[in-house]
Amino acid sequence: MDKERKAKDDEATAQERPTLKTLAFMTGLGVTTVSRAxxxxxxxxxxxxxxxxxxxxxxxxxxxxxxxxxxxxxxxVISLVLNTEHELMSFVSDxxxxxxxxxxxxxxxxxxxxxxxxxxxxxxxxxLVETGSADGVIIxxxxxxxxxxxxxxxxxxxxxxxxxxxxxxxxPYHDFNNYAFAAEAVRHLxxxxxxxLALVTPPVGxxxxxxxxxxxxxxxxxxxxxEVPFNTVSIDHSIEQIRTRTAQLMRRDIRPDGxxxxxxxxxxxxxxxxxxxxxxxxxxxxxxxxxxxxxxxLFRHELLVVNEDFRLAGSELARSVLGWIxxxxxxxLQSLSEPKGVVAYRRxx
Amino acid sequence: MDKERKAKDDEATAQERPTLKTLAFMTGLGVTTVSRAxxxxxxxxxxxxxxxxxxxxxxxxxxxxxxxxxxxxxxxVISLVLNTEHELMSFVSDxxxxxxxxxxxxxxxxxxxxxxxxxxxxxxxxxLVETGSADGVIIxxxxxxxxxxxxxxxxxxxxxxxxxxxxxxxxPYHDFNNYAFAAEAVRHLxxxxxxxLALVTPPVGxxxxxxxxxxxxxxxxxxxxxEVPFNTVSIDHSIEQIRTRTAQLMRRDIRPDGxxxxxxxxxxxxxxxxxxxxxxxxxxxxxxxxxxxxxxxLFRHELLVVNEDFRLAGSELARSVLGWIxxxxxxxLQSLSEPKGVVAYRRxx
DNA sequence: CGTGACAGCTGTAACGTTTCAGTATATTCC
DNA sequence: GGAATATACTGAAACGTTACAGCTGTCACG
Numbered sequence: 001m002d003k004e005r006k007a008k009d010d011e012a013t014a015q016e017r018p019t020l021k022t023l024a025f026m027t028g029l030g031v032t033t034v035s036r037a038x039x040x041x042x043x044x045x046x047x048x049x050x051x052x053x054x055x056x057x058x059x060x061x062x063x064x065x066x067x068x069x070x071x072x073x074x075x076x077v078i079s080l081v082l083n084t085e086h087e088l089m090s091f092v093s094d095x096x097x098x099x100x101x102x103x104x105x106x107x108x109x110x111x112x113x114x115x116x117x118x119x120x121x122x123x124x125x126x127x128l129v130e131t132g133s134a135d136g137v138i139i140x141x142x143x144x145x146x147x148x149x150x151x152x153x154x155x156x157x158x159x160x161x162x163x164x165x166x167x168x169x170x171x172p173y174h175d176f177n178n179y180a181f182a183a184e185a186v187r188h189l190x191x192x193x194x195x196x197l198a199l200v201t202p203p204v205g206x207x208x209x210x211x212x213x214x215x216x217x218x219x220x221x222x223x224x225x226x227e228v229p230f231n232t233v234s235i236d237h238s239i240e241q242i243r244t245r246t247a248q249l250m251r252r253d254i255r256p257d258g259x260x261x262x263x264x265x266x267x268x269x270x271x272x273x274x275x276x277x278x279x280x281x282x283x284x285x286x287x288x289x290x291x292x293x294x295x296x297x298l299f300r301h302e303l304l305v306v307n308e309d310f311r312l313a314g315s316e317l318a319r320s321v322l323g324w325i326x327x328x329x330x331x332x333l334q335s336l337s338e339p340k341g342v343v344a345y346r347r348x349x
Numbered sequence: 350m351d352k353e354r355k356a357k358d359d360e361a362t363a364q365e366r367p368t369l370k371t372l373a374f375m376t377g378l379g380v381t382t383v384s385r386a387x388x389x390x391x392x393x394x395x396x397x398x399x400x401x402x403x404x405x406x407x408x409x410x411x412x413x414x415x416x417x418x419x420x421x422x423x424x425x426v427i428s429l430v431l432n433t434e435h436e437l438m439s440f441v442s443d444x445x446x447x448x449x450x451x452x453x454x455x456x457x458x459x460x461x462x463x464x465x466x467x468x469x470x471x472x473x474x475x476x477l478v479e480t481g482s483a484d485g486v487i488i489x490x491x492x493x494x495x496x497x498x499x500x501x502x503x504x505x506x507x508x509x510x511x512x513x514x515x516x517x518x519x520x521p522y523h524d525f526n527n528y529a530f531a532a533e534a535v536r537h538l539x540x541x542x543x544x545x546l547a548l549v550t551p552p553v554g555x556x557x558x559x560x561x562x563x564x565x566x567x568x569x570x571x572x573x574x575x576e577v578p579f580n581t582v583s584i585d586h587s588i589e590q591i592r593t594r595t596a597q598l599m600r601r602d603i604r605p606d607g608x609x610x611x612x613x614x615x616x617x618x619x620x621x622x623x624x625x626x627x628x629x630x631x632x633x634x635x636x637x638x639x640x641x642x643x644x645x646x647l648f649r650h651e652l653l654v655v656n657e658d659f660r661l662a663g664s665e666l667a668r669s670v671l672g673w674i675x676x677x678x679x680x681x682l683q684s685l686s687e688p689k690g691v692v693a694y695r696r697x698x
Numbered sequence: 699c700g701t702g703a704c705a706g707c708t709g710t711a712a713c714g715t716t717t718c719a720g721t722a723t724a725t726t727c728c
Numbered sequence: 729g730g731a732a733t734a735t736a737c738t739g740a741a742a743c744g745t746t747a748c749a750g751c752t753g754t755c756a757c758g
Contacts, residue, residue: 017481019714030738035716045736062480066418067714070743075415077460084446089642092442097433100463109482111426111460114449131411132366133458239643268647293438294588298617299648368744379708384746394706416744419713 018061026055038063076107078321079134081124081148083141084114086203086236088263090292091140091310095162098314099138106322108135122147129155136321138162142173142207158324160317160333163207172320172333176308178208178262181339182215183222185260185288188304188342190223192286194258198230198249200242200270202262209234212262228256235263242266246273250285257285264291271300288342297345306339313337367410375404387412412456425456427670428483430473430497432490433463435552435585437612439641440489440659444511447663448487455671457484471496478504485670487511491522491556507673509666509682512556521669521682525657527557527611530688531564532571534609534637537653537691539572541635543607547579547598549591549619551611558583561611577605584612591615595622599634606634613640620649637691646694655688662686 024031029052037044037052038061044052055061069075080099082092099110111134115124121141125148128134135158139148142163152159153169160172182199189197199216202209220227230249233242249255250273259274261267267289274285281287282302289296289303292310296303320333373380378401386393386401387410393401404410418424429448431441448459460483464473470490474497477483484507488497491512501508502518509521531548538546548565551558569576579598582591598604599622608623610616616638623634630636631651638645638652641659645652669682 017479020716021714031714032716032739033737036737039716043736048736060479064419064714065480065482066415066424067743068716069415070413070419070713070745071715071717073743082445084449087442089439089442092445093436093438096431096441096445096461097463100433100461104463109460109462111458112445112449113458114446114453130366130409131414133414239647243647265644268644272647295614295617298588298592298621369746370744380744381709381746382707385707388746392704392706397706413744416713417746419715419743420745420747422713 017064018059019064019067022059023052023056023061026059027052073132075133075135077109077111077134078103078136078138078318079111079113079128081113081115081128081137081139083116083121085117087140088265088292090264094292094310095140095314095317098311098316099318100314101311102315102318102322108322122151125151129157136160136325138317138321141203143205144207144210146207158321158330160320160324162313162317164334165207170331172317172324172330174313174316174320174335174337175208176313176337177339178202178211179215179218181290181306181308182212182260183219184339184342185304185306186216186219186225187223188288189258189260189286190219190225192258194286195225196228196254196256197225197258197260198228198256200230200259200261200263200266201234203234203236208262216260225258228254230256230259233266235261235266237266239265239269242269243273243276246270247276248273250274250277250279255285259285259287261287261289264289264293264296267291267296267303268299271303301345304342304344306342308339309337366413367408368413371408372401372405372410375408376401422481424482424484426458426460426483427452427485427487427667428460428462428477430462430464430477430486430488432465432470434466436489437614437641439613443641443659444489444663444666447660447665448667449663450660451664451667451671457671471500474500478506485509485674487666487670490552492554493556493559495556507670507679509669509673511662511666513683514556519680521666521673521679523662523665523669523684523686524557525662525686526688527551527560528564528567530639530655530657531561531609532568533688533691534653534655535565535568535574536572537637538607538609538635539568539574541607543635544574545577545603545605546574546607546609547577547605549579549608549610549612549615550583552583552585557611565609574607577603579605579608582615584610584615586615588614588618591618592622592625595619596625597622599623599626599628604634608634608636610636610638613638613642613645616640616645616652617648620652650694653691653693655691657688658686 020031020034023034033044034052037049038056065076103110113124113128115121128137137152137159140162142161142165144166146165149161149165149171153171162174164173164175186197202212233245259270261270267287270287271281274281279285281300287303289305290308291305292308296305316335323333324330369380369383372383382393383401386398387405414425452459462473462477464470477486486501486508489511491510491514493515495514498510498514498520502520511523513522513524535546551561582594608619610619616636619636620630623630628634630649636652638654639657640654641657645654665684672682673679
């Protein structure tokens with residue numbers, strides 16, 4: 001028996017990656033004891049525990065993810081589900097950084113699960129759940145009645161949504177207060193004397209479309225301004241489409257003297273359209289736009305902006321998912337980010 | 350024995366995720382046979398093979414990643430290593446989509462491994478290799494003498510770099526021909542009669558810094574134009590810094606009449622700086638800029654652009670890594686993307 | 699008819715981890 | 729002094745997969 005033991009442990013001592021067996025040999029303990037000592041189980045003596053942890057640190061022991069995952073089902077993976085056609089560029093980049101920031105000192109890895117225009121958005125989620133590929137999921141482009149959220153809720157897999165749902169179901173989310181954004185934008189434009197306002201909306205069908213439209217409508221009647229309907233485009237449309245349709249709009253007899261845009265890229269096209277129609281920003285029309293990086297004021301200093309922080313969104317979403325995985329109540333993991341107000345830049349900036 | 354078998358297989362037939370055991374029971378074969386049948390091993394009868402594969406498809410069998418990984422060490426993971434501070438926004442987004450596009454119909458997952466300013470860029474790579482977390486790695490911000498490439502080459506882990514190295518070591522890469530970009534930009538500006546050119550470089554130390562500078566210098570002497578040194582900024586600097594230093598530069602007696610910019614975000618700042626100095630784009634100075642999304646011409650129609658396709662880069666890099674994993678020679682997995690020429694936009698566009 | 703080759707299949711072990719059901723020794727209680 | 733209890737540890741089994749060695753039956757060959 002002693003001989004056997006030695007043979008086995010010689011193997012274990014080779015310069016391969018250390019495992020529990022390696023640690024067990026080095027400390028003279030059993031594999032079970034080592035395993036429990038590393039997770040601070042109460043039935044292990046204080047000194048043994050310290051000894052094991054010291055040795056583990058010394059030789060750089062790292063639990064084998066596959067072993068853990070096979071045994072426990074725990075993947076230590078968070079998956080971010082992204083649409084490969086319609087996400088905003090800055091959104092992808094910033095939200096990823098926000099998420100990684102939070103999971104950096106956890107054992108979690110971030111995997112990006114894409115889906116394309118042609119696919120059912122439920123597909124990637126179903127894949128993740130069915131294959132048990134992640135402990136938690138983050139989704140964007142949330143809809144009021146979102147089948148993905150419903151599905152994950154049924155299956156009991158922790159997730160968080162960027163944007164709220166409206167199905168009477170409770171789950172973690174992070175959202176930007178787009179109602180407040182639109183309302184503040186309207187008020188600001190009204191303050192500048194603008195009375196005929198148009199809105200370039202988020203994609204119809206997503207939750208924040210409604211929020212934005214409602215904020216717009218409520219503030220319009222509050223300040224007594226009127227809407228110039230502009231339903232032919234949303235920020236999901238191509239730059240070209242937004243540009244030409246904005247130009248068409250601005251050439252009409254009754255054209256808006258104020259435009260509110262829900263995304264920076266769309267704003268570039270809107271401004272181009274305005275100028276195509278021979279009008280001047282700041283004189284003939286004012287534009288308030290959301291932006292996620294501080295670039296629009298370089299584009300046209302007359303632009304009025306409201307900042308939305310996607311990195312913060314990523315962090316909050318990651319925190320929510322981890323919280324749910326950690327056993328917190330889903331209802332306690334919801335957050336709403338308030339717009340910081342409309343910002344104007346002076347020429348001298 | 351028959352009883353035993355039945356008991357075991359009843360378990361296996363429960364509505365849990367199907368495993369090889371489930372398939373073995375359903376087909377009446379052994380687990381080994383099923384395993385081999387699914388991977389088209391030659392020693393399995395043609396009919397058996399078809400039968401197993403049919404049943405597997407029917408019940409939606411998916412191999413358990415943890416099982417495979419534990420047994421074989423194969424992770425089916427590609428890791429994209431990103432700097433969380435200095436990557437271009439569009440780069441992150443597009444390269445991710447490029448990669449996911451290629452791995453979409455493979456068993457591979459994409460994990461994003463971040464590192465920050467304060468960290469040694471080797472850290473994340475070392476982590477990946479030591480923990481065996483990925484079958485292949487993609488890195489960006491490649492340096493002529495890149496410790497990460499050297500390290501991975503030593504350890505024998507497949508990888509691809511965005512940008513070339515210059516260490517006499519051969520490995521897969523994808524690169525944009527920044528030498529050609531800079532040279533074409535110089536020639537184009539010279540063609541417009543511009544004779545005093547400045548260059549806003551990539552980050553000093555990265556491989557494409559040298560390529561760009563060389564292309565710039567060679568073309569300068571070719572066309573007989575001169576350089577106005579502008580070494581105080583690179584595209585890694587903040588928008589503010591680039592803007593103010595450009596303004597300073599443009600207020601000097603000997604100021605450039607042509608500027609070449611290696612990134613779109615920097616270009617916004619450059620133009621702002623030019624205008625801060627009271628000069629007009631297209632009249633006093635022309636600017637040629639790289640861009641990765643078609644937005645700069647909306648910003649100022651006078652801007653001259655060269656397009657770099659990061660989504661393509663992502664796809665190529667993914668293909669390279671998969672190729673290397675699949676046994677192809679690293680030297681055969683290198684690609685260089687040529688600039689498509691300087692593009693000008695007419696006002697009417 | 700015995701031998702060898704071969705096709706087609708199977709059982710066992712192992713990857714690294716955690717959980718379950720213990721065991722041995724010391725401590726407490728009546 | 730004996731039983732109960734607590735403390736500190738241990739071996740075996742299992743998660744799902746693949747590699748290895750081996751088994752059985754068929755067929756051709758001499």
